[in-house]
Every structure is written in C-alpha cells, then in structure tokens.
Amino acid sequence: MSGKLDKAREYEVKKELAIPEEQRPKFHLTPRCGWMNDPNGFSSYKGEYHLFYQYYPYDTVWGPMHWGHAKSSDLITWEYLPAAMAPDEEYDKDGCFSGSAIEMEDGRQLLVYTGVNKVQGENGEILEYQTQCVAVGDGTDYKKYEGNPVITADVLPEGAGKFDFRDPKVWRENGKYYMVVGNKTVDKDGQILQFVSEDGFKWTYDKLVIKNNHRFGVMWECPDYFSLDGKQLLLTSPQDMLPEELEFHNGNGTLCVIGAFNEKGDFCEENCQAVDYGIDFYAPQTILTDDGRRVMIGWMQNWDTCGIRRDDFPWFGQMSFPREISLRGGKLIQKPVREIENYYGKRISRQNVLVSDSVSLSSIEGRCIDMTINVSSLSDELSYKKFEVRFADNGKAYSTVEYDPELNIVKIDRKHSGSRRAIVHQRRCRVANNKGNIKLRLILDRYSMELFINDGEQVMSMVVLTDVKAEGISFKAVGELNMDVEMYELERKDK
Ligand code: FRU
Secondary structure: OOHHHHHHHHHHHHHHHOOOHHHOOOOOOOOOOEEEEEEEEEEEEOOEEEEEEEEEOOOOOOOOOEEEEEEEOOOOOOEEEEEEEOOOOHHHOOOEEEEEEEEOOOOOEEEEEEEEEEEEOOOOOEEEEEEEEEEEEOOOOEEEOOOOOOEOHHHOOOOEEEEEEEEEEEEEEOOEEEEEEEEEEOOOOEEEEEEEEOOOOOEEEEEEEEEOOOOOOOOEEEEEEEEEOOEEEEEEEEOOOOOEOOEOOOOOOOEEEEEEEOOOOOEEEEEEEEOOOOOOOEEEEEEEOOOOOEEEEEEOOOHHHOOOOOOOOOEEOOEOOOEEEEEEOOEEEEEEOHHHHHHEEEEEEEEEEEEEEEEOOOOOEOOEEEEEEEEEEOOOOOOEEEEEEEEEEOOOOOEEEEEEOOOOEEEEEOOOOOOOOOOOOEEEEEOOOOOOOEEEEEEEEOOEEEEEEOOOOEEEEEEOOOOOOOOEEEEEEEEEEEEEEEEEEEOOOOO
C-alpha cells in the first residue's frame, strides 16, 4: 500500500470518530470525512453492494481525488470501508477520477477509473492528461495494475479531444468486458465512446455510441449505458447546459437518452429527458440488483451551488436516496427503493382533510420521514389556485413545495432555509395535467428533500441545511382542496 493511501486511511478513521452521528443524514451516504462528489464503482460484489465515491478526506472542498468506499446489504445502511485508492502513481498523481467496478469471473473486483496527470506544456500551459486505468482487489484492498494506463487518448478516433476523456463505466456481456467513456471532441462537443476487452486489462476502441451534436451542454461526463424495459438507456451528465423552457436549469445536469439498437447494433436515440428536475443531483450510476431491479444513485449536490454549506460540518456532499428506475409510456419513472419500508417507524395518516388557508396536523412533523400527499380539487372546476407544503419549519426558517394546478407547475424553494448566500434556491418543473389532482411523495432526511411526483414521473431533489430541530410541517391552499396524507417516520434500527 502506498504512503498516500496509508495516510488517508489513518486520517479518515480518526476524523470519522470526531463527527457526531446527528451531524450526518440518517440514510444518505456522506463522506467518511471531508469532501465527496460522484458515486463511483456502484456494484454488487460477493453478495453485497459496494459504493465508492470521489473523495478528498482532508478538507470539505474538492482536492486531489481519492476513492472513498462503503458497502451495504440493503442499499440504505452503509458501512464505511477503508479508502480504496489515493492519487499515488505518476499517471494518476493529480487525481483518481470517476469510474466503475465489476466482479470478475475469477472472483476479484475490478475498478476502472480515470487517472489524471497534469504536465506543463512547452509554452508553460498546464496540460491535463486523462487516461483510463484499472485496479484489482478483494473488496477492501486494491492494487493498481502495473500496465496502467490501459487506455490513453492516442487510440481515440479522429475528432476526439485528447484531454477531456473520463469516467469509464464497465459491464460484461457475452464473455467480454465493455466500457463507455465520456469525451469532448476537438470542436467542443460531448460524445460517448465504447471500448472492448477480453480480460479487463487489454482494451481496444470499439465504437462511437452517441454524439451530442451541440444540443445538451458541452462535455458529457459520467456515462452509464444499459437496457431497461425493452429499451436501451444512456445516462450522462452534460456540463454547461443552457436552460430550455423549464428544462435543464442546472448548468451541469443529468440527461437520460432513451433509444434502441438498430440491426447493426448501433444505438439509435428516440427521446431525451432530464433525470432530476430539482437543484441537487449529478453524475448518477446504476446497478442491476440480484432480483433484477435497475437502481440509480446520484451525487445529491450541484457544482454551482457548493457555496451552500454548513461551515460547522466536517463533511460535504451526500448521495441521493437509491431509486429504482423503469420506463412507463416511454418516460423514465423513479421510485425510492422498496427497502425503505424496512425503516418505517410510526405511521400517521389523515384522510379527507379540507385545506383552505393554512393547516398543521398533529404528529405530522419531522426531518426523517417518508410522506405521501394526495391532493384533489373539490369539483371539476379547479377549487384551488395554489397548494403549498412547508417543511423543515421553525417559524423562521422553512422550505416549501408548491403546486400550481392551473399552470401544472411544481416548485421547490429553499430560499428561507437559513442560507445567507444568494445562490439558486428554487426550481420549477412542469407536471402532468390531472385537473388539480396530484400525488407528492417527500423523502426528508435531516439535510435533504427528495420529491417524487405522481408515482415517480418527475423527481426534484435538493439539499436543505436548516437546523434539524426545525421539524414543522404545514399545508396551505389558496382556495379549497381535499388532501390525504400518509407519513412514516424513518428510523435506523441500529442507532
Ligand atoms: C463529475 C466529475 C467527473 C470527474 C470527477 C472529478 O462531477 O467532474 O467528470 O471524473 O467529477 O472529481
């Protein structure tokens, strides 16, 4: 093991002990200490789920990237494992960037990642070389392959950029290994390239999977590529997107391209949509569980809003709640994984509540809850103009979810959540027109809110850093409406 990895492992153990349990979310993975960004290596290995992450243990800001590591038997309760990799080789001395993992046939775990090496060019400029590298291990300790890097930009097809070439996602099919990697072309456009290997170590260029054609942002980061419900899906996180109407407002956002293979086996795009319409979601990865579910986890953060932080917390960055994804009517549907039910504590339910003006309901409160609200209009003519759920409320600070049934727009808003920074705090999303009927499911976990609209047709996620004692929840209508609420407190049995 290298000195750098040793040092990180010793450091994180000590630091973790100094972080009180209540200072972290209950169910969302945070870095063992310091900084976290993208999920990496989300995979099953020897019957457990493994999740690595972009990690800088020594500070709560991005730094030379290590890989943090955790495992879980149910995707919800995570156990930290020692940091898996440190930037300790010439080819990755400036960072072990994002990548993926897979169990090999011989029982070893293969990590595939981007090594970053900055070199000063002839004119004094800094050239950042990104190459694909591998490491092999037993689920805890990993050895970087002596033949690294296994793919350099030299093998890229004409037009591919030499520098932005990162985030390999690996899978196995028909006895071979494949990976897709993000690339920025010479003319500054995102594209996803596919590589193939017999053994996971010797790789050759296979084909171009898809090109952005200057539509969604510039560089396409963190691809994932898999089949789902009879279609082929490509997930990617484009940088520098331009908003279109109410879509793609995050600058760096997440895109889902739904398509199918043609007779030649090439990916043909059918339609595209954003994955998350909230503020904080990026760089998701998926796995196929043993029982056949496709489950996705993203970084519940946005590069542009990292200035919204708690300076008193020794960690920064958290993962989203794991979501089972599927397709319905050609659209992506997302639901919190059903394992959440194993964490249900007290259930509180209120039926047929007439909401006009503002109501609070006894026992409906809390910061770690799974709450489903069904709202309906009292008549065919819309009986209300606006519905609002206020949460994480202490009378002074609060956040909201609002629904406008005339415009069919849902808005999330954290501008009063206690932030002193004028950074984006709101996001709007267009939803189905169901004549004033809407189903809103909120998952709150101490420092976040994830909203699943109409059984997962849209999802809006945001970090909410209000003091956890702000537990108030209330409902408000402009006009009159009928509301059913079902809420479960979420509890960890081990804490
Ligand atoms: C995405 C990303 C990846 C890169 C990593 C570096 O958030 O920019 O493209 O591998 O973060 O930490």
